[in-house]
Amino acid sequence: MREISVSKIRDTVTELCLKANFELRRDVLKALKAAFKKETILRAKNILKAIIENAQLAKKKRLAICQDTGLVSIFLEIGNDLTIFGDLEEALYRGVEDAYKKGYLRKSVVDDSLKRKNTNTNAPCITHIDIIKGDKLKVTVSPKGFGSENKSAIRMLRPTASESDIIDFVLEVVKSAGADACPPLVLGVGIGGTFDHAALLSKKALLRSIDTRNAKKHFRALEKDLLKAVNSLKIGPMGLGGKTTVLGVNIEEFPTHIAGLPVAVSVSCHATRSAEKII
Amino acid sequence: MINITTPLTEDIRENLKAGDEVLLTGTILTARDAAHKRLCDSLKKGKSLPLNLKNAVIYYCGPTPARPGRTIGSCGPTTSSRMDSFTPALISLGLGGMIGKGGRSDEVKSAIKRHKCVYFLATGGIGALLSTKVKSAKVILYNDLGPEAIYKLEVKDFPLLVGIDSKGRDLYDKAGWKKE
Numbered sequence: 405m406r407e408i409s410v411s412k413i414r415d416t417v418t419e420l421c422l423k424a425n426f427e428l429r430r431d432v433l434k435a436l437k438a439a440f441k442k443e444t445i446l447r448a449k450n451i452l453k454a455i456i457e458n459a460q461l462a463k464k465k466r467l468a469i470c471q472d473t474g475l476v477s478i479f480l481e482i483g484n485d486l487t488i489f490g491d492l493e494e495a496l497y498r499g500v501e502d503a504y505k506k507g508y509l510r511k512s513v514v515d516d517s518l519k520r521k522n523t524n525t526n527a528p529c530i531t532h533i534d535i536i537k538g539d540k541l542k543v544t545v546s547p548k549g550f551g552s553e554n555k556s557a558i559r560m561l562r563p564t565a566s567e568s569d570i571i572d573f574v575l576e577v578v579k580s581a582g583a584d585a586c587p588p589l590v591l592g593v594g595i596g597g598t599f600d601h602a603a604l605l606s607k608k609a610l611l612r613s614i615d616t617r618n619a620k621k622h623f624r625a626l627e628k629d630l631l632k633a634v635n636s637l638k639i640g641p642m643g644l645g646g647k648t649t650v651l652g653v654n655i656e657e658f659p660t661h662i663a664g665l666p667v668a669v670s671v672s673c674h675a676t677r678s679a680e681k682i683i
Numbered sequence: 684m685i686n687i688t689t690p691l692t693e694d695i696r697e698n699l700k701a702g703d704e705v706l707l708t709g710t711i712l713t714a715r716d717a718a719h720k721r722l723c724d725s726l727k728k729g730k731s732l733p734l735n736l737k738n739a740v741i742y743y744c745g746p747t748p749a750r751p752g753r754t755i756g757s758c759g760p761t762t763s764s765r766m767d768s769f770t771p772a773l774i775s776l777g778l779g780g781m782i783g784k785g786g787r788s789d790e791v792k793s794a795i796k797r798h799k800c801v802y803f804l805a806t807g808g809i810g811a812l813l814s815t816k817v818k819s820a821k822v823i824l825y826n827d828l829g830p831e832a833i834y835k836l837e838v839k840d841f842p843l844l845v846g847i848d849s850k851g852r853d854l855y856d857k858a859g860w861k862k863e
Contacts, residue, residue, distance in 0.1 A: 451806055458809035462757070467811040468747045471757040508756055510747040510830045520717070522829045551762045551784075551807065583855060584762045584785035586807040638860050642784065642806055644844075645858040675808040 406483075406539035408683065410490030413543065416681055417499025420545035421476060422507045424679040425468050428459040431613040432590065432676050435651035439588060439641075448646030452588075455641075455674055466507070470675045473509040474547030476500050476529040477607065485539035497527040512550075532604060544611055544680040552589065552673040555581035558603055561665040567626055570595070570667055571633050577669045578634050578650070583643020586673035588651045590614060593630065594668040595623075597658040602666035605656040610670055611678050614652025623655045630655075641674075651676075686840075690738035691779030696801045699845045701852040705803065706840040711740040711782065715761055717831040718824070719769040726772055733824055734833070736778045740803075743783035745830040746820070747810070755820040755836070757810030760784040763802070767791050774800050786855050787847060796851030804846040804854070816841045 433456070440452040462469040478496055482488070504511055504526035513527065514520040536542075557577045561569055574593065581589070594605025617624045630653040640646025651674065660666060687695055689709030699705065712734065714722070722732055743763055747756030763783030770781070771794035778800055784807040787795075795802060805813065816838050824833035847853050 454806055454809050454812060458812040461815075462811040465811065467750070467753075467814065468757040469811060470808045471745060471747045471759050471810040472761070473747060508748045508750045510745060510756070512745075512830065522831075524829060554762070579860075582786060583858075584764060586784065640858065640860075642804070643786075643855060643858060643860075644804075645860070673808055 405485055405487050407487045407489060408541060410488060410492055410495035412683060413488070413492065413541070414495040414499040414502070416543050416683055417478060417496055417545060418503040418506070420543060420679040420681060421500060421503030421509070421547060424545055424547050424677040425473050425507060425509055426466050427463050428469055429676065429678065431615050432651060432674070433459055435614055436674065439648040439651065443646050443648060445640070445646050447644055448641045448648065451641040451644070452648070468509055469677065470549055471510055472512065472549030472551060473504070473526070474549050474677070475513055476526065477546045477548065478529050478531050479544040479546070479608070479611065480531065480533045481536045481542040482533060483538035483540045484535055486541055493531070496529055496531055500527045500529045501525040540682050542680060542682045544678060546607070546611060546678040548677070549673060549675070552581070552585040552671045555585040555671040556606070556669060558599065558666065558668040560599065561667055563663055563665050565665050567629070570626065571630060573667055574630055574669055575633060575637065577671065578637060578639070581671050582639065585671050586675070587639055587643055588641055588648040588674050590651050590672040590676040591630070591634070591653045592670035592672065593653065593655045594670070595655060595657040595666070596660040597666060599666055601658060602668040605658060606668035606670035609654040609656040610672050610676060611680070612654050614654060618655050618657070620657070623657055627653050627655050689740055691740055691801065692738050693799055696779060696799050696849045699801055699848050701845050701848045701854040702857070703845040705843045705845060707740070707803070707843055708839050708841070709837070711742045711836050711838055713742050713744045713746070713834040713836065715743050715745050715831050716765055717828050718833050719766050721825060723769045723772055732776070736773055736776045738777060738779040740780040740782065741773070741778060742836065743781070746834065749820065753814070755814050755817045758814050758817060759807055759810035760805040763787055770794065774798050782843060792847060792851050792853065795847050795849065799849040801845060801849055802847035803843040805843055813841070
């Protein structure tokens, strides 16, 4: 049994929060550069150019890519041959707090959804834990802004629904997000499981590189069809028209019940951020 | 490219058309959800506002804190539509312009037209780049709101697009897609 102390996890969370907020993901940056080449409308091109320049400046000066440095979600994959010593929840919260203080990141978390007093630490974070084989720990940090989070949606489709019904729902979500969610977007689509699990799958889909397709052939095909369908909406960068409405569409899926077909869409902006490390 | 300076008087506003690219220089005030709620709560109670909005420009923005040696942190726009229910009341007080991202409600559009106001679009998600256009930043109201406090910003050549002009013309109507 390998042992690890929570202080190591706390430091890793801090490091990853900073990295995610200052350095735009390589796959997202690559997609933005490809989109810049592809766009023909000058306004769309100019917006993409500014987005790329912003990513370069943020990395160089260690400034937040976007002022909405998000509510942090942390995904832990814990090996079943690993023992963690200490208060894990406390370590995660302190790890976030350290990063947001040290990195001059915005504290965007309120202590109560109705009373709404800022916690001034950006803690707490949202935590998801999976148990995996082995003795390693994979930590993935995803600070997500709420301009796009507010546009995410879930629908419990009928079990007899087809791929085209799924596409229609995703198009509805993207159209309703319109210009507000900072397109070009990245879409995470969770299909199957339960109401809650589909939403989690959609979030996990955002963590995967947008260069990587789903392992199953029919979901891979659906990812491609969705990308094409959404881009044919011509919403474009910042909703001002263009070929690039989404940079990538990732699907994660799970078995489900005979009576249902849950579909969740996590809408993410062009500053889709995450960072991961195995310890 | 059109250069404009604050205060955003009616003659400046009337000369701007939806789609115009603008560089704004002068003073702007940040305010987002919580600050809008407080301002409008004051108005509902019949109190006068603690700041003068006549020909002023409100920027829907909650910046990140400034690193030592910098004026401000990242400071891009937030989604404007969340302010829609508060906006007509502020426009009726003579507000000159607003800066944000995304579309506005019909109520806001008609208030803009009625009072010859202007709604500007800033590009979302480029807050680091926009921070280089801010020459000074100071909290002037609601300090307890943290990132949602009202900051007075002095900006130079802040890059904007006219989203809705004083005649109520909306740039998104010409973007080639329709929101459902």
